[in-house]
Amino acid sequence: MNGADYVAAFLRHRGVGRVHCTAGISCALMIDAIARQPGIDYFTHFNERSAALAADAVWRSARRIGVAMASGGPGAANLISGIACACHDSVPALFITGRAAIERTPIAAMAAPIAKKTFEVTCAADLPRILAEAWDLATVGRPGPVLVDIPVAVQTEPVDLPILPPQIAPPLPPPELDEIAATLNAFLAEGARPLLLLGGGVGQAGIATALADWLRRDRVPFVASWSALACFDHDLPSYLGAIGRHGNRGANFALWNCDRLLVLGSRLDANLRGSDPRYFAPSARIHVIDIDPADLARLAADGYQTSCLDLRYLPQLLDQLTAPQPTRAWHDYLEETRARYLGRDISTFAQTHRVLSPYAVIRRLTKGLALDAVVIGDCGANLCWLFQMFHRRRHSLFAAGGLAPTGYAVPAAIGAVLEQPRRQVVAVVGDGGLQASLQDLQTLAYHRLGIAVVVFNNNGYGLIKQYQDQNCDNRYEASGRLYSVPDLERIAAAFGIAYRKIDHVEQIGADMFLTGGPILIEIGIAEDMPVEPQVPADGQISHQSPALSDDERAFGGRFVPFDRPAPC
Template sequence: MNGSEYIAEFLARIGSTRVFTLTGGACAFMVDAVGRHPELTYTCFQHEQSAAMAADAVWRVSRRVGVTIATSGPGATNLITGIACSYFDSIPSIHITGQVNQREASAFHGANVRQSGFQETKIVDMVRPITKYAVMVRSGEELRQELASAYAVAMSGRKGPVLIDVPMDVQKSEVEGDVILQPERSQTSEPTKTVAASIAMTFAKSRRPVVLWGGGVGLAGVEQQVADWLARAGIPFVSSWAGLTCFDHDHPGFLGQIGVYGNRGANFVLQNADAVLVLGSRLDNRQRSGNPRNFATGATVHVIDVDEEELQKFRNDSYRTSHLDFRHLPAVLENVALPEIDAEWRKYVTEMKNRYLGRETSASARRLNSLSPYDVVRRINEVVAADAIIAGDTGAAICWLHQAFKIRRHTLFTAGGNSPMGYALPAAIGAKLAAPHRQVISYNGDGGMQLNIQELQTLKHLHLDVAVVVMNNASYGIVRQFQDSHLGSRYSASQTGYSVPDFGRIAQAYGLRNARVERIDQITPNLFTGGAIVIEVMLSEQTLIEPKLEMGRPINDQFPYLSDAEYASGNRFVDYPRPKSLKGMLT
């Protein structure tokens, strides 16, 4: 085999049989080898960023590693946003870039030469901070070794993306020997008995415990065991956004998602707990708020994570921490001595759940006589298949989705850590290709839709049955709401200077069906079947995210503000004083 053929055979051996690409001169040999391999298929995208986002989605719905091949220079740099999505959300993916012949490279001519070969770019240096492994190979033997190493690293411990840069002379050079495969790298962690004892110590004096379910539980593939343990233990739990897709939301212990855009009841319960067990969550500032000192002030917080470096963030927070390979989490939990839960706590938890879970509404939409985005999301939830895949974008639209969508057997995901506009459409394409027998919905705001709108051509070309929902409020709604709170309602670049096309006519130009929704009863099951369609949902530009935390407040004091009496009822066990002045309206 030559280098390109070796790459194709390696991908077949690891089960990554579909490669996402936009071709170019420096990767043409590799794309050709993929096209000639009997077990591989390549899929062309209109932008390399979309290819990387599609590759990110492959793992989320199939647990197979997504792969891209891109050319040198702009082809390689266009991958970066999608690679960052995988890195921050711990998603394994493989990115293979073409590079100029080594004799043409700047390094061959001198260390200070900026560029020698056409489209030569030092992509390895650029992506090293957002990959687990990035390397340029210089020979056929290096290619064999480094492909195996990169894949093993991507799949080990806290998973993530890798990149292999392959000069054209290596793509054409002879490679001797069979394909090398390496086992996953060993993951060191604390012994399971040690972690179980530490959790037991956290729970020892607790009477008001709560578990925070993070994305790490699902990434380790232990979600069913953890859900079963929580049901048997009777401990209430809340979730991060990344964790929401991992369990049936009818689970008796589930209270809702927490954080800046979290459910009020879930936030109240977490803030009033005396012990918070955090399973695989980064606790970023969208969960704890910008001031982490306001987070669970009356509780012992115990964070368990697969990434030892991640735990270093909490060294100044007086949190308990445990480093654990999450594949061992079920065994740990089975050996934990359970807390004695106070009857008043159980009564309070039930009250918060009944009062707030699934009750999100839009006071702004009622005032404006406009569609409520929460009603729209719930209606979509009702009419799509029970195991539908929903790829979400960003901004206000993704907040409404996570706040109102109730998961049973669905798969709902977004690139939560990087959160780029334009993710949902290519991610939905990747998901549909990886899971062709499941219904797939791409869920977007009008702003995010315009970032990778060119992939409507990919939908059309591949004849994919994907419904593309566009929540059109003719603005960058999440920024607009921030400007209401902090910038005197000056809508610079969120509304002023921003414009929206006619998405229906654009869909027609691509040869796709389209629908315009102005009433809830127009959202029917037929919209989501029968081929690709663009569904434009018309909202007022003044539609808000409700509830939403404003800066400087704890997560249990969200806008629109509750009355003092209802706020005090929610904070029954721990006192969180409110600022004297409340900007905005009370509910």
């Protein structure tokens, strides 16, 4: 056995059935070893970026560690987008690169700021320790990506060492749960208008079922970040919607008016809080529970109460919490908010211009999918429309929201469908995102992968255009001007992929997703269709678009008036 053989055997021992890769000289020996190793195989992509994004989607769709492999130099550099996606969204993944004798691209140093750790193997005797440590590290604490760079010389070096067993790390030792519970019970009891905010950490901890049971039992009113939207059934009666710059209007109203905010598993980045945190729940005391001490220290500096807790212990903590008792006025307000805004299309543009509403499309799409479908968003306007309107039951719904690279959804869908071959898999992209991943259509066609690629075609970068409307006097430089889209029907025909054009929402039906192979579904959207609602970057929801009516201003500022100065 040589070093390359050892890598293949190690991955098979860890239960990896598939390694996403693109061929290259300095990883060719490892790919060959994988092909010869029983019980494991490789899956090739036409670009290392696609391989990395597919590996990122393995955990998101199946809760297994995804593995991507690439050659050194430009191949390794192409992995960066996938590594960054896994970093920003706390996704465990293993990236393995080969290194030539003379290597001018120091991938370990390049990836270090966006990986939990990078390793450079110097001799074959270190392979057992490094691979085992890398694998375990990916899931310990806050999960994330790990990179191992292996020279060709090490790949050819003889190895006569056993594969080390995985070190199953227990959850971080809990602090005194009784003490945290007492603090939270007092925190919630002192408020009249309590609210819960769920972040992506609750999904990473694998405690969604226990959390949903608690929410259903105690009827705790809650909102969510986009990364938490796949953690619960959106029919839960106390759910109010997603918050943030492109969040639900009613959910943002609830956040503005609450006086106690308990945050579970969110780092509260700028997409949620805005650039000026003074406008985030301005009258509330805020308590954040998360696993990352660094994030908690940052939030504590803003005056928030914090508790460091591995959220795998959250069910035990919830058992000790007393259900908050909101006032009747707050209860009635949230009920009205939910009825008024949750799942509602408030787009004024589509109504005024009598054009197809992307929100109506997403609502219809939700009804046409199987309840366990895997739905993956890309970036830009199409991602906003999807996450603003999709009504999740048992679906898997995700995107690389932290980094949000153009062209994520299609290669991620490839990673997902290989892990979940019996489930419907849908990639929702824009025309820009599709053009960033055209080579992946050949992968879909060659393997006859059952992926529906839904393309919102607005002939440009819609969300960038909306920014340019606000900041560049409607000059669409590089987003509309000198931008072009090919004939998507001819593109589908060239790859031998089924095609459907949607001009009216009534044309969307369940039959589109039962083709037995890939299909490209083009949805024509007005070029200047905006994302609505949109909150300004600083987080002042009173200045959002479309503009609030007098009635909405009074409703949205019922407990905390919009015209009050932001606290210092």
